[in-house]
Amino acid sequence: MNLLSILSYPSILLGGIILFVSGLVFPLPGIFILRLHLIPLRFVMMHGALLGGALALWMGTNPLPLALGVNFLLVGILILWGGLMGQNSSSPLEGSKVTTFLMVSTVALAFLVIYKANVPAKDTLALLWGSIYALDSLDVWSFLGIVGCNTFYLLGWHREILAVLYDREIAQTSGVRTSFHGAIIVLLAGFTVSLSMRFLGALLVDAVVLLPALIGLSLGRSVRSSFRIASLSGGVAALLGYLVGILVDIPVSSSVTLCTVVLFGLSFGFRKIRAIRRNSE
Amino acid sequence: MEYTLTVRRNGEVLFQSGGKWLHPLLDLEEAIQRNGWNPADLDLEDKIVGKAAAFLIVRMGIPRVSAHLLSELAVEVFRRYGVCFRWNERIPRIACQTEQILANIDDPEEAALVILRRAGRDREIPLVVESLFVYRENRPILQNLTFAASRGDRVVIRGANGSGKSTLLRAILGLLPIEKGTILIQGKHTRDPEGIGYLAQGGGGIDLNISVEEAVEVGTIRYRCSQRERKERIQRALSITGMDTLRKRTLRSLSGGERRRTELSRLFAQEPAILLLDEPTTNLDPKAKQEVLEVLQRYAEDRKATIVMVSHEEIHFHLPGWRYRLLSHGRLYPEDSRTYESQWSRSSSTLDLAFPCRKES
Numbered sequence: 001m002n003l004l005s006i007l008s009y010p011s012i013l014l015g016g017i018i019l020f021v022s023g024l025v026f027p028l029p030g031i032f033i034l035r036l037h038l039i040p041l042r043f044v045m046m047h048g049a050l051l052g053g054a055l056a057l058w059m060g061t062n063p064l065p066l067a068l069g070v071n072f073l074l075v076g077i078l079i080l081w082g083g084l085m086g087q088n089s090s091s092p093l094e095g096s097k098v099t100t101f102l103m104v105s106t107v108a109l110a111f112l113v114i115y116k117a118n119v120p121a122k123d124t125l126a127l128l129w130g131s132i133y134a135l136d137s138l139d140v141w142s143f144l145g146i147v148g149c150n151t152f153y154l155l156g157w158h159r160e161i162l163a164v165l166y167d168r169e170i171a172q173t174s175g176v177r178t179s180f181h182g183a184i185i186v187l188l189a190g191f192t193v194s195l196s197m198r199f200l201g202a203l204l205v206d207a208v209v210l211l212p213a214l215i216g217l218s219l220g221r222s223v224r225s226s227f228r229i230a231s232l233s234g235g236v237a238a239l240l241g242y243l244v245g246i247l248v249d250i251p252v253s254s255s256v257t258l259c260t261v262v263l264f265g266l267s268f269g270f271r272k273i274r275a276i277r278r279n280s281e
Numbered sequence: 282m283e284y285t286l287t288v289r290r291n292g293e294v295l296f297q298s299g300g301k302w303l304h305p306l307l308d309l310e311e312a313i314q315r316n317g318w319n320p321a322d323l324d325l326e327d328k329i330v331g332k333a334a335a336f337l338i339v340r341m342g343i344p345r346v347s348a349h350l351l352s353e354l355a356v357e358v359f360r361r362y363g364v365c366f367r368w369n370e371r372i373p374r375i376a377c378q379t380e381q382i383l384a385n386i387d388d389p390e391e392a393a394l395v396i397l398r399r400a401g402r403d404r405e406i407p408l409v410v411e412s413l414f415v416y417r418e419n420r421p422i423l424q425n426l427t428f429a430a431s432r433g434d435r436v437v438i439r440g441a442n443g444s445g446k447s448t449l450l451r452a453i454l455g456l457l458p459i460e461k462g463t464i465l466i467q468g469k470h471t472r473d474p475e476g477i478g479y480l481a482q483g484g485g486g487i488d489l490n491i492s493v494e495e496a497v498e499v500g501t502i503r504y505r506c507s508q509r510e511r512k513e514r515i516q517r518a519l520s521i522t523g524m525d526t527l528r529k530r531t532l533r534s535l536s537g538g539e540r541r542r543t544e545l546s547r548l549f550a551q552e553p554a555i556l557l558l559d560e561p562t563t564n565l566d567p568k569a570k571q572e573v574l575e576v577l578q579r580y581a582e583d584r585k586a587t588i589v590m591v592s593h594e595e596i597h598f599h600l601p602g603w604r605y606r607l608l609s610h611g612r613l614y615p616e617d618s619r620t621y622e623s624q625w626s627r628s629s630s631t632l633d634l635a636f637p638c639r640k641e642s
Contacts, residue, residue, distance in 0.1 A: 035489065159498060159499070159501075159502050160502065162491075162495055162498065162499060163499045163502055165489060165491075166485055166486040166489060166491055166495075166496060166499055167481070167484075167485025167486055169456055169479075169481055169485070170479070170481060170485050170486075170499060170547075171499070172454075172455075172456065173454050173456070173477065173478075173479040174499050174500060174502050174503065174547075174551065175475065175502050175503035176502055217489075217490065218490075220490045221490060221492060221529070221531055222490065222491060222492035222494070222495050222529075222531070223489065223490070223491050223492075223495055224495070225490075226490055
């Protein structure tokens with residue numbers, strides 16, 4: 001089967017488009033996650049998805065709304081408790097306390113549901129693998145929603161975002177409502193990670209969300225160029241990975257991850273060369 | 282016209298006023314700020330000096346005073362803050378309502394605030410901190426602190442590490458909760474201090490690839506203006522600090538002094554009425570310190586902005602036209618003028634006083 005005939009399958013083409021757009025857009029909240037030290041949020045969302053999945057299997061419903069619902073609740077608790085970017089986050093330790101508490105309690109609840117309701121643990125964990133070629137209309141609408149929200153927020157509030165990424169206190173004293181933007185950022189980052197897991201699997205979250213963001217942050221010579229590079233490298237890696245996955249017949253999550261890793265390695269080399277040139281000047 | 286107040290520098294008359302009550306002293310404070318005179322160089326001659334006048338003189342940092350009529354209450358204030366004084370006649374107290382009101386006040390800042398209010402000049406004060414209490418982890422850091430900074434006022438607050446200098450700035454900015462007290466910014470009770478520019482200790486964004494231009498752009502966020510106006514504002518701010526040629530560079534590629542100048546550009550882009558600076562030259566080499574101070578001094582003189590700087594560095598204690606305050610035990614105190622006593626003996630010979638007077642030994 002050649003590439004064109006494979007692409008003629010609507011589910012595969014749709015999966016490719018969603019993967020490519022994810023590659024372009026999802027690294028943008030990835031920059032928030034890396035810059036604002038929200039990495040624990042990613043793990044909280046994974047645990048939340050596990051609990052949501054267990055509940056969905058128990059209730060025999062679509063796991064996506066329940067996983068999103070649980071994660072929405074967790075993000076709400078994080079914002080209100082001030083664990084990550086909220087008003088009361090006095091130290092990273094405070095944030096760690098809250099995220100650790102939420103992760104432990106969520107996974108405990110998930111296993112309680114799995115044990116008491118006789119939900120197959122393997123099926124629950126399988127939800128974390130994602131399924132880019134088996135998306136229903138709810139998945140697509142959720143995807144379009146999160147892509148739209150991320151794009152709208154970034155374009156509409158780019159100066160405020162710039163200030164928050166620069167320094168939270170300076171942002172606050174420059175007239176930015178940091179609590180509001182902190183909440184929006186945690187919400188967007190949380191939902192992007194949750195949906196990424198559903199579409200792309202837990203493995204691909206790092207490849208699509210975090211690694212391109214890392215490339216952008218290390219190569220960019222300004223915050224805006226960091227966003228542009230992150231988006232571009234995410235899009236390129238997703239497209240290449242998708243095509244390589246089809247052509248070589250390997251799981252798309254693995255091929256996208258490999259392509260991102262190669263790009264990351266190239267960016268690392270490029271940075272080194274740039275530093276050597278600068279020093280020699 | 283008969284002058285009640287005369288101020289000289291090395292015998293040359295700089296300021297004279299025939300105004301009533303404490304208005305000549307309040308006008309003098311404005312003249313000092315306007316002209317950038319160093320109060321330590323000034324000799325003041327006043328007709329009547331009571332406790333209120335003494336507090337204003339101490340607050341301005343004038344170290345030598347000659348009074349025709351001097352109250353014992355003023356003498357107490359002068360002795361406490363090491364002001365050298367001469368008098369023609371000493372009386373127990375001035376028969377004046379202000380003197381009565383100030384009878385139980387020991388803090389020159391608190392006294393100044395009372396006087397400014399009685400003079401109807403308090404609306405002109407951009408920054409008022411009154412009876413402020415701030416606690417951190419149940420430990421009092423600021424206790425009953427009162428402080429007022431007028432338009433164009435330049436104040437250096439010094440104090441030991443942990444004395445609460447940064448806490449004071451952060452409380453003013455609304456970054457820390459306050460236990461008790463009032464903070465008025467341009468006459469308004471606010472926890473969103475519009476019109477204040479803040480330079481944090483150490484600065485931010487060092488671990489982020491943010492360009493100089495973007496860092497300065499942060500200072501323009503409050504302004505709803507066109508892209509062209511915003512760019513012009515950024516350009517103006519960069520020109521003041523001489524950073525316009527480095528606008529495309531990242532913050533992390535700059536030297537410490539250049540980073541500080543970028544931070545100052547951000548503040549200037551904000552065009553604030555009040556600048557709060559937390560150790561603005563700390564960790565800089567002497568040349569960079571000098572550059573930053575020159576930029577600040579130039580801005581202060583050109584824009585008449587109110588500047589409050591906290592510092593523990595010696596280099597900040599000899600800036601012309603600045604007032605100095607010591608933060609200790611949670612309160613602000615004027616600097617002790619005793620260091621100027623030796624100057625008194627030298628300059629007293631050049632004084633041409635309008636009345637015969639005695640000098641306290």
